[in-house]
Amino acid sequence: MSTPAFFFPRSVAEAVDVMDSYDGAAKLVAGGTALTLMVQQRLVSPQALVSLRDVPGLGEVLVDEDSGLLRIGALVTHAAAARHPLVRRHAPLLADSLAVVGNAQVRSAATVGGVLAEADYASDPPATLRALDAEVAAHGLAGERTIGVGELLLGFYQTALAPAEVVTEVRVPVLPAGTGSAYLKYTSRSHEDRPCVGVAAIVGLADDGSCADLRVAVGAACDAPLRLGDVEQQIRGRRLDGATLSEFADAYADRIDPVSDVRGSAWYRREMVRVWVRRAIEQALLRSGAHEHSKERAQ
Amino acid sequence: MSELQELPDDPGAVKLPDADGRVPVRIDVNGRARTLRVRTTQTLLDALREQLRLQGARSGCGVGMCGACTVLLDGRAASGCLTLAAVCDGTDVRTVEGLEDPSGELSRVQEAFLRHRAFQCSYCTPGFVLALEALLAVDPSPDEAAIREAFSGHICRCGSYSRIMAAALEVAGATDRREQA
Ligand SMILES: Cc1cc2nc3c(=O)[nH]c(=O)nc-3n(C[C@H](O)[C@H](O)[C@H](O)COP(=O)(O)OP(=O)(O)OC[C@H]3O[C@@H](n4cnc5c(N)ncnc54)[C@H](O)[C@@H]3O)c2cc1C
Ligand code: FES
Ligand code: FES
Numbered sequence: 001m002s003t004p005a006f007f008f009p010r011s012v013a014e015a016v017d018v019m020d021s022y023d024g025a026a027k028l029v030a031g032g033t034a035l036t037l038m039v040q041q042r043l044v045s046p047q048a049l050v051s052l053r054d055v056p057g058l059g060e061v062l063v064d065e066d067s068g069l070l071r072i073g074a075l076v077t078h079a080a081a082a083r084h085p086l087v088r089r090h091a092p093l094l095a096d097s098l099a100v101v102g103n104a105q106v107r108s109a110a111t112v113g114g115v116l117a118e119a120d121y122a123s124d125p126p127a128t129l130r131a132l133d134a135e136v137a138a139h140g141l142a143g144e145r146t147i148g149v150g151e152l153l154l155g156f157y158q159t160a161l162a163p164a165e166v167v168t169e170v171r172v173p174v175l176p177a178g179t180g181s182a183y184l185k186y187t188s189r190s191h192e193d194r195p196c197v198g199v200a201a202i203v204g205l206a207d208d209g210s211c212a213d214l215r216v217a218v219g220a221a222c223d224a225p226l227r228l229g230d231v232e233q234q235i236r237g238r239r240l241d242g243a244t245l246s247e248f249a250d251a252y253a254d255r256i257d258p259v260s261d262v263r264g265s266a267w268y269r270r271e272m273v274r275v276w277v278r279r280a281i282e283q284a285l286l287r288s289g290a291h292e293h294s295k296e297r298a299q
Numbered sequence: 300m301s302e303l304q305e306l307p308d309d310p311g312a313v314k315l316p317d318a319d320g321r322v323p324v325r326i327d328v329n330g331r332a333r334t335l336r337v338r339t340t341q342t343l344l345d346a347l348r349e350q351l352r353l354q355g356a357r358s359g360c361g362v363g364m365c366g367a368c369t370v371l372l373d374g375r376a377a378s379g380c381l382t383l384a385a386v387c388d389g390t391d392v393r394t395v396e397g398l399e400d401p402s403g404e405l406s407r408v409q410e411a412f413l414r415h416r417a418f419q420c421s422y423c424t425p426g427f428v429l430a431l432e433a434l435l436a437v438d439p440s441p442d443e444a445a446i447r448e449a450f451s452g453h454i455c456r457c458g459s460y461s462r463i464m465a466a467a468l469e470v471a472g473a474t475d476r477r478e479q480a
Contacts, residue, residue: 002320003339004339005316006313006385007314008388029383035383036342036380036383039383040342040380049383049385053386054312102364102452104430104449104450105363105366105378105381106363106378106381108375108376108377109377109378109382192451
């Protein structure tokens, strides 16, 4: 078997051109944490490997004040993004979900572009990006387009990316002040394991304490992060008491189509979704401005 | 070769495999410039062990979970089994063999591991030692939480964890005291 050619393109356009010249038979390499194993295990046998290492401009984190977007370059590593002050301030749950991926060595190599392009269901960050309504910018033969994370992640290892398309940036709408958020990772075997279930929750309360905004995405339990927009919609305007939260969590548990794997059976996952959706919202509520406010008043 | 004709004019640095399916990769290994001929699918771990006969980095799990294959890649702790050798072109790699100074004196991390007998079979030891070296390079007096974090991808099947932590804390604390003095 011939071994693949190896490229170090020096721009996104060059990377796209090289990818295109191999007509779907080339693979991009970012952090390499998934790709190296896939190549070793012969799950893929590309004719070319195209490293993004020498492509400049993909390693930045900034906030665009006009659009209100936190922009994270595709090559920013999990470790760098998790500790970046802008990520911690504007999307704390994203930082949390990046910080619980695998182990230190994985986090210092794995990139935010790579984790999305890989579309492995057993991942942490995609659920938070889905809850945050994040988008990716992708460069292909036809130029740049943006794709919502919900539209990007189609299923098990399936994305909406064309073979010669390169993710260049992840764009996250910054959370409004006072919003509470949390990402909870539930592992069923060991601390460093991939998630059995991961839940990202974002909650904003109105002045009267009713729910103004609730966004919940469940990751690692089915083919792609699950959000139920209609269920989220129905809860707006209501008070988030115990009964309401249970009703909300039940809707996710009842409607998800869970996988069975080494980390848990479909039945078990459904029950864990019921538990962890509720806990994630409770955690997000504790971190919301309204809660901080009522604590101040109580003092 | 048919792909070659269709390539864009300047495809960036390209490495086309020779008849044996190998490409040249230049890596600074333990302070010495080396040119290796590797298959583009080969891991850095494999290249170090097979081509350079540096066997301090070990293969444990082979899938990024045990830390036995750890090396310093441009100073950061990296898993050799998760890294393609070809991607390391132009980088600086340090293995446990490169920690002692030219006179043969061990690093203070190595000395501490010896003092504390922080191993039994020692299969995991180079990985733990290099993880701590990488941490100390950015944080000369890390606390226990930071050390645990740096060790998060390292497994000691013999269970020498408490001795490893004792050695690590001693090195971290020693740095601390010296800085306070
Ligand atoms: C030991 C171990 C433990 C792990 N534990 C967890 C965990 O607990 N939680 C979790 O969420 N994940 C976990 N992971 C998965 C890890 O997060 C992913 O492997 C990583 O995020 C992939 O990113 P990368 O940059 O290394 O991608 P690469 O391996 O470089 O690439 C992955 C795929 O995406 C493509 N690609 C990469 N970048 C781009 C781009 N910019 N544009 C288009 N396509 C691109 C590649 O062609 C390839 O197909 C673990 C991995 C390992 C090895
Ligand atoms: S062999 Fe690389 S981490 Fe186990
Ligand atoms: S000393 Fe044997 S594996 Fe750690």
